[in-house]
Amino acid sequence: MGEIAKKPTKVAVEMPWVEKYRPKSMNEMALPSAKVEGHRVDLAEELTNFIRTFFKEIKSINEKNKKIRAYNRTAVEKEQKEEIKLPPEKTAVLLEGPPGIGKTSIVYALAHDLNMDVIETNASDTRTRDTLEKKLKETVKSRGIMDFITESKQKLILIDEVDGIYGTKDRGAVPTIVDLIGSTQFPIIMCSNEYKQSLQNLYKNIRRFEVHPLPDEEVFKIAQNILKREHISSLTPEDLQLIIKKNMGDLRGVINDLQAISQGSVSMDIKELILNLHRDSTEEIFALIRDLFQKVNTLEEARNLTDKSDVDYNFLYKWVNENLPTFLNVNEDLANAYENLSLADEIFGRIRKNQYWALLPYFYDLFAGGVALSRKRSPPTKGFRRVVFPRYITSGSYSLTSAERSMIDKLNAKYEISSIEAVQEFLPFLRILCNSSRKQLKTISDWLELDAKEKKLLK
Amino acid sequence: MIPIWRIKYLPKSLDEICGRQEVIKNLKNIIKKRNFPHLLMVGSEGVGKATIASLFSKEFLGRYFTANYKLIYADVPLTEEERNLAKLGSYVSTSKIGSIAGKRITTPAFLKVKVKPFVQLKVLGDVPFKILIVKNFEALGSNQQGFRRLMEIYGTNCRMILITTKISGIIDPIVSRCQIFLISQVDFQSFKELIISISQQESLQIDVPVIEVLYKLSEGKISRAIDLLQLCSVSGNSISLEKLYENAQKFQIDIIRSLLLLTLNGNFPKARELARKIISNYKYNAHELFKLLLEELNKLPLSKYARVKLLNFVADADFRALDGIDNDIQISALLSKLCLFSENL
Numbered sequence: 001m002g003e004i005a006k007k008p009t010k011v012a013v014e015m016p017w018v019e020k021y022r023p024k025s026m027n028e029m030a031l032p033s034a035k036v037e038g039h040r041v042d043l044a045e046e047l048t049n050f051i052r053t054f055f056k057e058i059k060s061i062n063e064k065n066k067k068i069r070a071y072n073r074t075a076v077e078k079e080q081k082e083e084i085k086l087p088p089e090k091t092a093v094l095l096e097g098p099p100g101i102g103k104t105s106i107v108y109a110l111a112h113d114l115n116m117d118v119i120e121t122n123a124s125d126t127r128t129r130d131t132l133e134k135k136l137k138e139t140v141k142s143r144g145i146m147d148f149i150t151e152s153k154q155k156l157i158l159i160d161e162v163d164g165i166y167g168t169k170d171r172g173a174v175p176t177i178v179d180l181i182g183s184t185q186f187p188i189i190m191c192s193n194e195y196k197q198s199l200q201n202l203y204k205n206i207r208r209f210e211v212h213p214l215p216d217e218e219v220f221k222i223a224q225n226i227l228k229r230e231h232i233s234s235l236t237p238e239d240l241q242l243i244i245k246k247n248m249g250d251l252r253g254v255i256n257d258l259q260a261i262s263q264g265s266v267s268m269d270i271k272e273l274i275l276n277l278h279r280d281s282t283e284e285i286f287a288l289i290r291d292l293f294q295k296v297n298t299l300e301e302a303r304n305l306t307d308k309s310d311v312d313y314n315f316l317y318k319w320v321n322e323n324l325p326t327f328l329n330v331n332e333d334l335a336n337a338y339e340n341l342s343l344a345d346e347i348f349g350r351i352r353k354n355q356y357w358a359l360l361p362y363f364y365d366l367f368a369g370g371v372a373l374s375r376k377r378s379p380p381t382k383g384f385r386r387v388v389f390p391r392y393i394t395s396g397s398y399s400l401t402s403a404e405r406s407m408i409d410k411l412n413a414k415y416e417i418s419s420i421e422a423v424q425e426f427l428p429f430l431r432i433l434c435n436s437s438r439k440q441l442k443t444i445s446d447w448l449e450l451d452a453k454e455k456k457l458l459k
Numbered sequence: 460m461i462p463i464w465r466i467k468y469l470p471k472s473l474d475e476i477c478g479r480q481e482v483i484k485n486l487k488n489i490i491k492k493r494n495f496p497h498l499l500m501v502g503s504e505g506v507g508k509a510t511i512a513s514l515f516s517k518e519f520l521g522r523y524f525t526a527n528y529k530l531i532y533a534d535v536p537l538t539e540e541e542r543n544l545a546k547l548g549s550y551v552s553t554s555k556i557g558s559i560a561g562k563r564i565t566t567p568a569f570l571k572v573k574v575k576p577f578v579q580l581k582v583l584g585d586v587p588f589k590i591l592i593v594k595n596f597e598a599l600g601s602n603q604q605g606f607r608r609l610m611e612i613y614g615t616n617c618r619m620i621l622i623t624t625k626i627s628g629i630i631d632p633i634v635s636r637c638q639i640f641l642i643s644q645v646d647f648q649s650f651k652e653l654i655i656s657i658s659q660q661e662s663l664q665i666d667v668p669v670i671e672v673l674y675k676l677s678e679g680k681i682s683r684a685i686d687l688l689q690l691c692s693v694s695g696n697s698i699s700l701e702k703l704y705e706n707a708q709k710f711q712i713d714i715i716r717s718l719l720l721l722t723l724n725g726n727f728p729k730a731r732e733l734a735r736k737i738i739s740n741y742k743y744n745a746h747e748l749f750k751l752l753l754e755e756l757n758k759l760p761l762s763k764y765a766r767v768k769l770l771n772f773v774a775d776a777d778f779r780a781l782d783g784i785d786n787d788i789q790i791s792a793l794l795s796k797l798c799l800f801s802e803n804l
Contacts, residue, residue: 317785334798335798335799338795339792349782400742415466416513418532429690433689433690436693447463
């Protein structure tokens with residue numbers, strides 16, 4: 001989006017279209033489909049039910065608790081009878097789905113329809129224990145004098161971007177939310193993009209809705225509607241289709257793109273603009289590698305190319321390694337290129353190990369320019385060349401395949417041997433032995449109780 | 460019925476160990492005395508150090524063997540999971556006493572995951588202490604300093620038997636803390652008796668001259684000799700010299716040679732493909748692969764100048780791999796240089 005952002009915008013500051021066209025109520029929005037544990041459900045109906053039953057049950061529980069509280073006069077008695085809590089599956093739900101499909105919108109629309117206020121916290125807030133408690137617990141737990149005023153308008157708690165909780169910044173956030181789910185006086189809806197292992201405690205016991213993206217036709221209708229209301233006619237239906245396809249179900253992305261296009265310069269080819277908006281990161285790397293080997297003629301050009309891309313250089317030089325033989329095919333050039341690349345790798349290792357960041361320019365120039373300009377005798381490769389993903393990434397640590405691992409486990413039950421010794425010495429022997437006769441293969445695999453996959457290792 | 464002979468004829472007690480009577484006698488004395496210092500067993504590859512150590516622990520610990528015994532391999536790196544596990548516990552939060560940062564406890568990951576949990580636990584049952592065996596101890600490298608502390612702190616609770624092929628790789632403070640056992644190669648007389656007893660049980664026909672050759676071919680490694688014997692037995696019960704040589708050929712890793720041939724033909728893409736396959740099949744690290752390549756290169760009939768040149772290439776690649784991050788790049792670089800070298804031969 002770089003090029004658009006740089007252009008001075010004459011348009012007065014206006015609301016982001018995403019906010020402008022956010023649906024006010026459930027009736028006017030296109031509801032995404034959803035699943036719970038693999039069964040299709042009606043999201044609007046389920047959520048409305050969830051909130052209605054929550055308030056019904058919390059009311060009865062509060063009354064019971066009031067009695068308990070009245071009954072528990074002394075501290076001793078208080079310990080004996082605890083207040084009742086609602087089970088977590090009745091106090092909180094989780095909406096899971098890719099970004100921009102309307103998870104947040106649906107919560108706001110729901111609140112609007114049920115005449116409720118939304119208390120929102122999202123990844124932009126620092127969610128340490130303290131700040132979260134300040135923000136939520138006060139509103140959630142206290143039912144005092146304010147109750148009489150707020151009774152008319154209930155509250156709904158939205159914890160957006162739950163999966164964005166991580167690191168030291170949000171220390172202690174997960175336990176706070178878990179506490180909150182146990183003690184809340186208001187229903188909680190959480191939104192998340194992906195399942196995260198570290199949030200397992202949070203996911204336990206609550207209902208998880210899988211929300212699916214809207215179908216493209218639906219998105220198309222909405223987009224056309226917006227274009228009509230903004231009086232934009234320069235976009236053909238084909239272009240619109242292209243934008244929608246590029247966004248892959250992300251309605252918010254589509255709307256943002258439309259706004260960006262409407263603000264971009266009119267002289268620019270619209271298609272070009274769209275392609276600029278969405279350059280897939282892998283596509284970008286492919287193009288970059290091709291340009292590096294096929295277009296670059298000077299060190300500066302190579303520099304410009306790597307500077308311009310936002311591909312992580314950690315990866316980039318591995319791509320160069322993988323694709324080098326495709327573009328250079330004379331051994332002399334190859335050796336020269338690898339001389340530079342291996343030096344670059346060594347330098348990079350020292351930078352990482354000892355923080356010699358002053359060496360970084362050498363690394364940059366060596367792995368890009370140094371490699372691309374090693375072409376002396378190889379004929380320039382013209383036309384399309386297949387660029388491949390770095391298939392082979394050595395991290396220095398060794399790892400066993402699952403078949404090898406399970407086979408060595410079975411072996412270890414009968415014969416104590418280290419996994420390295422097993423793969424380097426023992427397995428090759430077994431392979432020779434099994435190749436010498438089929439009977440051996442059968443007796444050995446029977447003895448170790450190998451399955452088909454493990455047996456393959458012996459062939 | 461165990462189909463693999465080297466497992467089938469594994470000694471089941473110290474008495475069954477082939478040869479090395481002196482060492483066995485000493486170990487048996489220790490068992491009688493019920494006490495020993497940390498042990499360091501030194502001997503060349505495959506002579507049976509680990510087998511002796513584990514049988515010794517078994518007899519020392521008696522019926523409390525399984526609970527008080529552990530064998531770890533210092534040369535097997537931690538898996539991703541284990542490394543994460545070590546990281547997870549390496550923070551001890553001191554936030555309760557007012558600091559936000561929390562304090563970091565720095566035990567080397569390997570010791571933390573593999574050694575500490577075992578040595579910290581109390582002895583179970585009626586034995587004086589537990590026994591920890593560390594195989595290929597020299598591979599521990601810089602972690603040896605940390606290990607030395609553990610030897611001191613938990614020494615009363617757990618005795619360690621360190622096993623190594625090269626004593627020079629072990630730091631002095633550890634050597635001085637151990638009683639050293641030299642495990643020699645098995646002598647020919649005992650070797651002959653073992654092979655003859657196996658041949659009788661498997662009804663093989665083998666002559667003494669053939670056993671002599673087998674002894675030489677296996678370089679004192681009993682498991683290798685038994686492997687070879689089993690391989691020969693597949694094609695009939697009588698074992699001749701020709702058969703022995705023929706099967707011994709199969710043992711040599713000729714895949715390194717074919718890698719070298721590809722580079723000498725100047726075919727870089729294929730050579731790289733094969734190198735990657737070798738690494739993923741045999742789990743060599745870059746250093747091991749370079750070493751094997753150099754060994755194979757030295758067998759080529761080349762002039763002394765070419766030899767030095769090649770040595771330079773391999774050394775350079777190995778040196779860079781030490782600091783570099785992506786070993787594949789260093790391996791590819793070496794292969795590309797070899798490809799070029801072959802063109803100018």
